[in-house]
Amino acid sequence: MEIISATQAAIEKEKKYGAHNYSPLPVVLTSGKGVNVWDEEGNKYYDFLSAYSAVNQGHCHPSIIEAMINQAKTLTLTSRAFYNDKLGPAEEYICRYFGYEKSLFMNSGAEAVETAIKLARKWAYKKKGLTPGSAAIVVVDGNFHGRTTGLISFSTDPMSTDGFGPMMPGYHIIPYNDLASLENTLAQRPEICAFLLEPIQGEAGVLIPDDGYLTAAHDICKKYNVKLIIDEIQTGIGRTGKRLASDYDGVKADILILGKALSGGVLPVSAVLCDDDIMLCIQPGEHGSTFGGNPLAAVVTIASLEVMEREALTDNSFAMGEIFRARMQALKEKRPDLISAVRGKGLLNAIDIIPGEKTGTAYNVCLALMKKGLLSKPTHQHTIRFSPPLVITEEEIHICCDIIGDVIMSIK
Structure with a gap:
């Protein structure tokens, strides 16, 4: 044998x-x-x-593992049908850490991106006054935001899209690192509500835009009353030598997406951060997750961010x-x-x-x-x-x- x-x-x-x-x-x-x-x-x-x-x-950081084990012995999941004593402190911590008024915890990065898109569209109908069903999102070529059917609808990678159609409408793809294309698109399409991008394109090969690109892009978005959504799932939490990669340009996203290292790699945790003007557009029953914001994730998030600062x-x-x-x-x-x-x-x-x-x-x-x-x-x-x-x-x-x-x- x-x-x-x-x-x-x-x-x-x-x-x-x-x-x-x-x-x-x-x-x-x-x-x-x-x-x-x-x-x-x-x-x-x-x-x-x-x-x-x-x-x-780092793998199995003792402080993060200890926080997870201690909480796992007490309470792991309540769903959002009830309050728990750990989510509020985690929401406060992450909001203060990144400078936002509100946070919405999810699980995977793809869930967080979908959440950000929903927030932008809800804001567009409630605050920008767009016709229901018309709100569009501008994205860039070479993007990678996840593999749900919604997110692959604006992928330019055939590996992500071939055999999975039909794709969802409502997206406009422009070249990465091209401010003229962004301005032209926003000027010609008043139905656009948001511009979604990665500050550094990881899956595309660690592609880095010109210095000042995010600053100028944000200025263009403000000019046309469009929200800037920055996906820092891979680039955030210190990965690029700044707390966020967008910090190199001094840009604060209107909607910030986080994930991956938010939990130190011990369980799936993601979050979307924005201010009240956007976050409170979504009301009870309009979005959620059974596991999003569970007590285990909450304590692990705080422990993970504390490690980043302490060390x-x-x-x-x-x-x-x-x-x-x-x-x-x-x-x-x-x-x-x-x-x-x-x-x-x-x-x-x-x-x-x-x-x-x-x-x-x-x-x-x-x-x-x-x-x-x-x-x-x-x-x-x-x-x-x-x-x-x-x-x-x-x-x-x-x-x-x-x-x-x-x-x-x-x-x-």
Whole structure:
């Protein structure tokens, strides 16, 4: 009888009983602490994906785990049919933390984006005076906001849309980082109520707009009485070296969307923040979630944000990101035949691999990195995104840069 490894067995079981909607690297993780994870065979890796930036505070941060366990022993779920004693303090904390009057807790990031869209449209009918059923949203190409049927309706990625139609109307797609297109669209279409975008496009390959783009975009939105919705699900909570990526432009979104690291990666928590003028347009019975705002999520959110402040992880993200990009730029200068670009902010970074017989695709490079003890994942065919937990130290950054360098330099 053929003996297979624990890793092979786990992978085969997923293939047999699970949907084939992901293509993971062939590693089976069993535990994690800080910046490290371990697999079935006990091999140690540096996690340079952080569950797509959900584990900013590091794997299994003791303060977050303690808060979760203590609350789990007391009360986990009430639904919103009743008040609970933890949601109000969490709402207050997150509103004060980000400077808004109201918050609405949900679970997944996609739920939060859907919530923001509903809020913008409700505001448009109640406050802007648009004809019911007409309110439209402007989005940008290359966007990624989730995979619900509503959100893929304005995706420009065929992988997200092919075979899932018909798509929902009510969206106008313009180029990213194009202020003229934004102004022209808003000037010609009075039915538009909101402009939705990511301040840095993560899934598109860590694409960063020009400095001042968000500031100018917000000014244009104000000119036409359009709300600016910023999706900081991946870029928020210190990931880019600022509390929010939009802080680089000094912009406060009219509607802010958060998720992922809001819970330190221990359970699904998302939130939408805005002021009373928008949030109070939705009344009881018009929106909600059974699990949204549950006591467990509430205490975990506070604990996660407290860790960010107590350990100065946003500052660390900025400093470690500077070191990482400097090392990657130096590597690019050594191997311009293999690396075409290095970009990022804080600890949200990417390198573009030049395709060819030497390199293959970014996936091949990720496989080589995995064998050396560093886990990352390609986005699109030739881009590798690097986003380690924000607790990473300078020593660890250099160790990981050495691993990346060894792999790149070994490609002949």
